[in-house]
Structures are given as C-alpha cells and as structure tokens.
Amino acid sequence: MKSTITKNQDGTMRALSNRHVQMIAIGGTIGTGLFLGSGSTISKTGPSVMLVYLTLGLFFFFMMRAIGEMFYSDPSQHTFVSFISRYLGPTVGHFSGWTYWIGLVFVCMAELTATATYVKFWFPNFPSWVVELIFLGVLASVNLIAARLFGEAEFWFAMIKIIAIVAMIVTGVFMMFSHSVTPLGHATITNVFHNYTLFPHGVFNFVSAFPMVFFAFQGIEFVSITIGEAKSPHTVIKKAVNETLIRILLFYIGALIVIMGIIPWTSLTADSSPFVQVFKLAGFPAAAAVINFVVLTSAASSLNSCIFSAGRHFYQLATEVPENSWMHKTFAKISKNGVPAAAIIFSAALVLVTPLMSLTTAITSVFTIVTGVSSDMYIIVYTLSMLAHRKYRASSDFLPDGFKMPWYSVTSPLTIAFFAVIFVSLFFIPEDVIGAVGAIVWTLVFGGVTYLHQRKLVPNTQS
Template identity: 35%
Template sequence: MSTQPTTTTPQQSPSGLAQTSSPDGLKAGLKNRHLSMIAIGGVIGAGLFVGSGSGIAAAGPGILLSYALVGAMVVLVMRMLGEMAAANPTSGSFSSYADRALGRWAGFSIGWLYWFFWVVVLAVEATAGAKILEGWVPAVPQWAWALIVMVVLTATNLASVGSYGEFEFWFAGIKVVAIAAFILVGGLAVFGVLPGSDSHTAGLANLTSHGGFLPNGPGAVLTGVLMVVFSFMGSEIVTLAAGESEDPQRAVTKATNSVIWRIAIFYLGSIFVVVSLLPWNDKSIIKNGSYVAALDSIGIPHAGQIMNVIVLTAVLSCLNSGLYTASRMAFSLGERGDAPKAFARTNSRGVPQAAILGSVIFGFVAVFFNYKWPDTVFSFLLNSSGAVALFVWLVICFTQLRMRRIILKEPPGRLVVRMWLFPYLTWATIAMISCVLVYMLTDPEGREQVLLSLLAAALVLAISVVRDRLDIGRATK
C-alpha cells in the first residue's frame, strides 16, 4: 500500500503544465534553468577528469571510438527513457516504469540496486573531495573534510528542492564553462593559433604518429569501453528531477533532444583535444592526469591547481546529485510500498526528509567502511555496485519495449518523444549492453564487478520474491 504524502493536491496552470507541487506530493521547486543545467552537467562527472588518462593509455587515440560507442549507447538509452518520462514524469523514473511494465519485482529490484549504487558513490566522492581539501588545508584531517561536505550537502537537500537545484546549477555551470574553455584553448593550440603553444608536440599528427590510431590493436577499443562506461552514469538524473519541475514534459523533451550534442562536445570534444595536444603514450598523462598534462603542454600556469578546483566542483556536484537521486528513488519505493512508509512522506516544504536522512546515513556508513576497511568491506560494496549502471540501462530497454504499447493505449498526445526506429534500435541497444557485460567477464577486474553485482541483484530479487509471497499469503487469509 502506498502512503499519502502530507502535501496538498497539486495545482496546475490553465495550460496544464506549470505546477506548484508534483502529483506524488513533492514540491515542483526546480526551475527550467535548473533542469537545463542539470541535464547538461549530468553527463560531466568527475570520472571524465580523473579516469580518462587510464583509458587513453590503454587504447591510444582509439579511445575516441570507445567514447563514441558508449556515447551512442547512452544516447539511445536516454531516448528510450525520455519517451517514457515525457509521457509520465515521476520521481521514480525507470523504477516506476519497470514496476508498471515488467512487474513489481522489476521496479523493486532495480530501484533498490540504483539506490545502493548512489549511496556507495556518496562515499567514493566524499573521500575524493576530502583528499583535495586536505591538500589545501592539511590541519583538518581527511575524515573531517568528508564529514563536512556530506553534512553541508545534506543540509542543502533538506532545505528544499530549489536549494538543491540552485547548488547544482552553479556546480554544473562551473563544469560546463571549464570544459568549454579547455576545448577552446586546446583547440587553438592544436591548430597552432594559440601564442606560446608547443607546435612540435601539439597537432593532429598525434592521432596517428605514435603507433597508429589503434596502437594496441582493435581490441583495446573494447578495453577502453570498460574504462569509460561508468563515467557516463548520471545522465538519467534529469528524468528523476523532472517530476519536481515547473514543466516536466518540456524539461524531459529538451534534455532528451540535446543529449547528442552534450556528449559530442563535452566527451568527444575534450578527449579529442587531449590526444591531439600530446602523444597518447606521454607519461605525464598517467602521472598528472590527462587534462592537467594537456594544460601543462600549452603553458597554462598552475594547471594542477586549476584542475583540482574543477575536479572538486565535479565531486561536489556528484555528491549533491547522488544524495538527491538516492532520496528520490527511496521516496518512490516508499510510495509503492517497497520501502518504509516514512520514506514516502514529505514535510511542509515538499521535501522527503526521511528518505534523504535514510540515504545519507547509509552514505556515512559507507564512508566509515572506506576509512576502516577500504580493501575488504568497502571494496566489496564498490565492486557489487560496479555493473549496476549497465543493469539499469538494460532494464530501461526492456521496460520501453512494453511501455510503448501501454502509452499508445492512453489518451493521445502523451508520446511526445519517440524512440528512433522502434523496436530495432531498442533491441540493438540491448545487444550492445549485453556485449559489454560479456566482455567484462573476460577482464579480471570487470569479472569481479559483474559477478558481485549479479550477486547483489540476485539478493534483492530474492527479497522481492519472498516479500510478494508473504503479501499473497496475508491477502488469502
């Protein structure tokens, strides 16, 4: 049984679009500019700045193909999710749609797995941010910085959805400006326009001069896919946030239609600049990070500190969005009777307070595990959530196959976003994601992530089955 939120019935404008509260009781406090920046910034995670160096070292310039393949997969998944979210915006997003299209077991399982993924991410990002802040202010221990950033962003989320949106607007804005500036300055250096740039090392020749475009062979492209796929996680957040916006349908439609150029510019554009500025096998790419090495190569002073500020912003953005996302998924699960009833209640500001506090408590526990048992307990948590992103995308694909028929039976005008070449591209995306999962099994680290993630999924699914049977047993008495 779903609980009834404590807020009032939502009011609509004459157009039927603008809302003061969403249908599920959450306050529609996100403005269109918030949603636009969340959509843009959602695809720019800290992994792009920190993890791209390893991908370049593994695949050489061919890492561009890795990013293009994963980018295409994300574009297709977002198109499917956009089709469903534009027709029925809700805080539970794909979990709610899976519940409706595939069965309660699917909504329960993928909802809790997604929640688990984000509370583990909270610990990872809090620790990453704490390391940067401790480097600037060593008098404050790392654990204290992790606590501080978690408390501050928890308070932000508890204040109102509008405060979350405002923080995320500026966090995402900094990331967007930084990437745009990097592409502009780096592009000028690549083509020899920037004064003072080293024309001997920078140029398009770097794409082929050091062992060819695929120096480690075509198979390295797939290895690169495994290294970059998880940096794209977060693009789906806008569909969860849309339910608390002034105009959910318009926000989802706009975000879905713009995902292609966002990935093309921010991922492919910036990585193209890096591999053009420097030889792919330059040791500084691994030692200092790809973006710092690229900035150093064109004589940008204090490049390391500049990137630390940008990475910290990306970390705080991920923390902010991660807490928001986990709490809204917990809220949706509570509404459907799949989580404690308290999670489905909102306060006078339309904030699901219990869902936020419940999520952040598990986040704090994960942070503790990261400091106390980083190589055992926390490593297990990290690996058992490692492949959840791919599971989520698979569920979105199968859900959309069913939801299309359900939407078409509803009043006309709801199918404002359509998946291209349905159902062929949907099945092609399922095949692509399945191939990535199978290939992960051939990689020692990837194999551990897939197997432990499958173990976590099996556990959650078993809980769902037992709970359903108990519900049936009580109903027949």
C-alpha cells in the first residue's frame, strides 16, 4: 500500500491524520485540572463555576479562531509564535518565542514531577527520580522516532481521559434520573441550583476562580502546533478549532453538572477529587486507583505534548537566527525521521533538572515560583498572538475567503481586553502576586535585552 505521508520543504513529515489531531485537540482541552482541581473551584464559587468555565471557554475559542485563521493562510508554520515574528517584528517574535519555549520547559518539569507523584500511589517507596527518568526517556524517544508515533500515543492518552469523563457522566445521569440515595442525600439535578446565589462565598472567590480555570485551559493551543505536520491542514484546522467550544461544553460543563447533581456543592472540598467521590458514591470502591491512573496518563499526555511543542519551538527559534551561528547550525535541522531531533533532545535534556529538585526543598520552592512566573507569561504571549492576528488582518496575507475569526471587529478587542483583565486580577490574589510581578520583570528585562540585541543585528544585516 502506497504511503500518503508527504514531506514538507524543511524535511518534516505530514504524518498526523485527522484522527490524531482531533484527539490531540481533546487532550489539550482536558487537563488534570478537571479531574483534581474542579473540587477547589466548585467550593469557591458553587454552581457559578459553570459561568466561569463557559466565559473562559468562549474567549479561548476566539483565540483559537484567531490562531487558526493565521495557520489557514500559511499551514507550513510549526508554531503560532512564528506569526508573532512575522506581524509584530523579530524583536517581539524572539521575546515571545524564547518566553514560550522556557515556559514549555517548566511545564514539562511540572508534569514530570506529577507523574512521579501519581506513581507513588501504588509504589510509595520507589525513588521519584527513577520514575521521572523512565517517563522522560520513553516519551522523548516517542517524539524522536516519528511525529506519527507521537500522534498515536496522544490518541490513546486522550481516549483514556474521554472514557473516564463519559463513564462519570453516564453514571451520574443514571444516578440522578433514578434518584439514587447516597450518604449525602438524593442524587438529583435540583441539587445543582439548590439555594443558588451568584457569589455564595463573595465576589473575591468568584473572581479568583477565573485565573484558576484559565490555567486549567492552558495548553489548549497545542493543537495548532500539529498543523505543520498534519496530512490535510486546511480541513484539520477548521474541525479542530471549531469543536473547541463544543468539547469544553460537553466535557467540562457536563461533568460539573453531574458532580454537583450527585454531591451537593456545599459538600465539595478542595482536597478531594470530585471524580473519586462520584464513583465511590456509585459503589465503585476502586475509584481512587482508577482516577489516579487517569491523571497519571493525563500528566504523561501533557509531558508528551510539551516535548513535541518545545522541540518545534526551539527549532523555530534556531531557524530565525543567522545561518552562520552555532545555534542555527546545531538545531535548525530535521532528522531522517522528519523531526527536529536536536531541538527535541536539547529541550528534553533541560527537563532532566527535575530529578535534582527532590534533593533540597530550596530548589522546589524556587521551581514553584518560576513555574508561576512562566504560567503568567502565557497570558502575555496569548495577547501578543491576538495582536499579531490584528496585523495579519491588515496585511496582504489576509484571505477574505479563508477561515475567518467570527465577528472579528468585536471579538478581537474583547478577547485582548479579557486577557488583560485576567492578568490584572492576579495582583488581587495573594498566591498569584509573585508570579504576576515576575512576569512583568521578565517582560521588561528580557524584552529590553532582546530589543538591544536586535538593534545590534539590524546594522549588520543592512551593511
């Protein structure tokens, strides 16, 4: 049978099928935040949490439509940051590219740490650093072999998450319709809005839920990074992006309704997974072990995607520096397997710092702070991608009959304003202030260094 895989000009392979990309999109939409963190957000806001998820889901959908529109005009790009370079200039592009890549490395580290934590559920005495080395080694190898193998791994990782959510929703719907009796009372849909108020624990708790859910959705843009290696990019972009909002409604809102229908929201706490509680109330004693397996695969899925994305972003950075530089010569290469192997290996090698973090608590504390800063930097990069989209609309690249962002004149400025509000809200939440201040310091210092470096390069390129 003849292979349908085509090769890009730069040597990468269009090996990811529509099946792979759709599941990568679902995997990027559903994180461990739903399985573990939803109890915390529900306990803060009650049923109003659905309004938080819906609002953020809508704005993330608009952002994905903006990114999708640019990719539709040029599906040869490997990362949305390349559009920031193109439309906002090389200085902003370099700043965004390095910032996003460093953020990805820290996300990889966080997910690798999480895998060791979840494995301890079954093997409490097994050394964490061994678990981390095994997961990192296996998933880095998956990424080095071929993009198709990465896609296949993500397909099955996402399938496990979907099965868990659908199983809980079906179980919950059955319990609600049969009015099952639990130690907490009757399971019924009326539990969701019983004694409902918009701000049950005050406006502050409602507002602070927005950044929590924002970070739960972080990584939703990973699907766009697969477009450069998808078989039918124009078809895939439309389907993957358009279904973002539907997936959020189905998996998040559906799961939240079921959780609060079975467990009165006043009984939910931040220190226990609602999924575990629902399955236990349904008479499933192994619930904790099953959900632990699901969140383990979810963390492995995120790590797998992070390695894929970090490799593509570092490769992109290497292609944007002068061809005679060591970075370009070393990392702007595609292997025979059609992947940026050197960039993947370098990114994965940095993640090897993670096993060292278990040596002292001081390293762990610094890591927590830096991770917070890098997470907050994503808001800035997302905003820059929206500004790049506005420049794209005013450029000759704009396709009037392309995959256009809906109601652009209203939704574009609204999305940018919303991201700005989310960032400002961080300064009113004690645990997020350090990260927000760090993000501003990083922008001023690293942005300034990048600007001065680019100014030095410009005369050289013109002479």
